[in-house]
Amino acid sequence: xxxxxxxxxxxxxxxxxxxxxxxxxxxxxxxxxxxxxxxxxxxxxxxxxxxxxxxxxxxxxxxxxxxxxxxxxxxxxxxxxxxxxxxxxxxxxxxxxxxxxxxxxxxxxxxxxxxxxxxx
Numbered sequence: 001x002x003x004x005x006x007x008x009x010x011x012x013x014x015x016x017x018x019x020x021x022x023x024x025x026x027x028x029x030x031x032x033x034x035x036x037x038x039x040x041x042x043x044x045x046x047x048x049x050x051x052x053x054x055x056x057x058x059x060x061x062x063x064x065x066x067x068x069x070x071x072x073x074x075x076x077x078x079x080x081x082x083x084x085x086x087x088x089x090x091x092x093x094x095x096x097x098x099x100x101x102x103x104x105x106x107x108x109x110x111x112x113x114x115x116x117x118x119x120x
């Protein structure tokens with residue numbers, strides 16, 4: 001009887017552990033993203049119309065020469081669609097880990113990311 005009871009309790013615990021979806025909180029205010037940010041020599045600008053630009057001053061690239069992108073923020077998921085020469089498009093998606101008036105951090109699904117501070 002103890003054997004069957006142990007099996008039943010084990011199955012119930014396994015079912016409970018796998019059936020619960022993690023609670024996703026959205027503590028990111030999308031209005032905080034607008035503006036210019038930098039992480040070292042890498043800069044990103046997010047405009048209110050869903051467009052933006054990125055450049056790296058270490059590569060001697062200025063804001064006027066920046067690569068443009070369109071972006072969207074859904075919960076904590078940031079999507080960027082980069083527009084390059086000859087009409088190529090590169091889609092990137094990130095998880096925003098911090099966004100407030102002074103700092104902005106995100107990382108991809110492999111743990112690579114940036115930690116920006118506001119420029120203006």
